[in-house]
Amino acid sequence: MQTRPLTLNIIGAGRLGKTLARLWQDRGIFSVAGLCNRSRESTQAAVDFIGAGDVYSDIMSMPEADCWLIATGDNEIATSAHRLAERFSARGSLKGTTAESRPLIFHCSGALPAAALNACRPAAIASAHPVHSFADPERSLTTLQGSTVALEGDDTGTQVLRGAFAMLGCDTLSLSPEQKLLYHTGSVMACNYLTVLLDLSLQTLAAAGIDEQTARKLLEPIVTQTVRNNFALGPAHALTGPVARGDAETVQKQLQALQKTDRAIAEIYRQLGLAGVELAQKTDLSDNQANQLQSILREQAK
Known part of the structure; x- marks a missing residue:
């Protein structure tokens, strides 16, 4: 019996976020549900690029989802996580849930640890940083395959992400929080x-x-x-x-x-x-x- 794809909401669907969402959506790995950017225009542009998802003006109004990707700039990740935690609290989304049924919250920063999302606990948290340049999302749709993705965070979260990126043809690398900053610095110097x-x-x-x-x-x-x-x-x-x-x-x-x-x-x-x-x-x-x-x-x- 075929299981349904996990639902995915995205906060900050810029070049990286909309590229990953498009690839996952096209391959049936995730089903993109809601997107929220700074402006309605940029959110609609992301929906058009992905070919799926609905536009939301704020995090509080976004639908429930199995997974949440916070793909904002690094300096906005913790703030977005706190806002998402407020949403969970207001809706009682995490009350009475088992560890297996709690949502996964992840970001794609190379420099920040998964702990930047601690406000969202007891949800699972993780980080997944693709060693890839997303300067041109249209080009990245065909060039992301073969890239390595550095994973860090809760075992349940990294397991889901390892499978999701493997289905895009990416290799994965497991890091500790202490390794992330120098790992990212090395990537920055080369790229x-x-x-x-x-x-x-x-x-x-x-x-x-x-x-x-x-x-x-x-x-x-x-x-x-x-x-x-x-x-x-x-x-x-x-x-x-x-x-x-x-x-x-x-x-x-x-x-x-x-x-x-x-x-x-x-x-x-x-x-x-x-x-x-x-x-x-x-x-x-x-x-x-x-x-x-x-x-x-x-x-x-x-």
């Missing part, structure tokens, strides 16, 4: 700061007189290949360029050029260069070459 680094590269190419469209076309093949090399070979063996070669003269000239163009970018280049020297020493960079590079990179900061 968000890679984007910042590419923007700084585009700014530097613009200073060389190269328009953005040409620069992006120029960078795409080498950046894409570099990413592949890093995961195939490891960072130490993927590192190339003047630091990896011990080319102190080129590093010095590049720093001097950046100092004349943009001192802030020059400082970032210097710091990354010093980190690059340490990385290059794991392979072929000699101590003498490393000392020369470090001297130049440290001297430029004075």
Whole structure:
């Protein structure tokens, strides 16, 4: 006998929330019931994208559901949880319920623990952070598969979420609350700061007189290949360029050029260069070459 899909309400159905809801709804994993965003317009847009669910203007008026996803910004998760707890209390939703029948409340923050939802207890609480960029929800519908999702929280909650993400083709990773912040920081450095680094590269190419469209076309093949090399070979063996070669003269000239163009970018280049020297020493960079590079990179900061 086939069981019905669990019902799902979403508070804050932005890019992440509406993408997950659409995928779960399309695959019959969850049945999306109610959505509540800051504005009625954005909530309706999320309903249209998902192809299911009803618009609600506030948390208090939302229907009952088996699961609740709070997909707001990190600074609003605890506030939304308290508001949801008030709703449960006002309706007596959790009175007389067994542990098995209590709803699951979860968020998708990478930095916050499931405990940010403690106001909703005795409901089950959990967190599920997909290591994926949801910048383009339409694209994420086809690219989320294969991503890893970090789970943390109550066993009953993480068990439900493990199954829900597995059905989307995602791997899962179990974390403790103490691990989450550094885990998320590592993800931010590889993903968000890679984007910042590419923007700084585009700014530097613009200073060389190269328009953005040409620069992006120029960078795409080498950046894409570099990413592949890093995961195939490891960072130490993927590192190339003047630091990896011990080319102190080129590093010095590049720093001097950046100092004349943009001192802030020059400082970032210097710091990354010093980190690059340490990385290059794991392979072929000699101590003498490393000392020369470090001297130049440290001297430029004075």
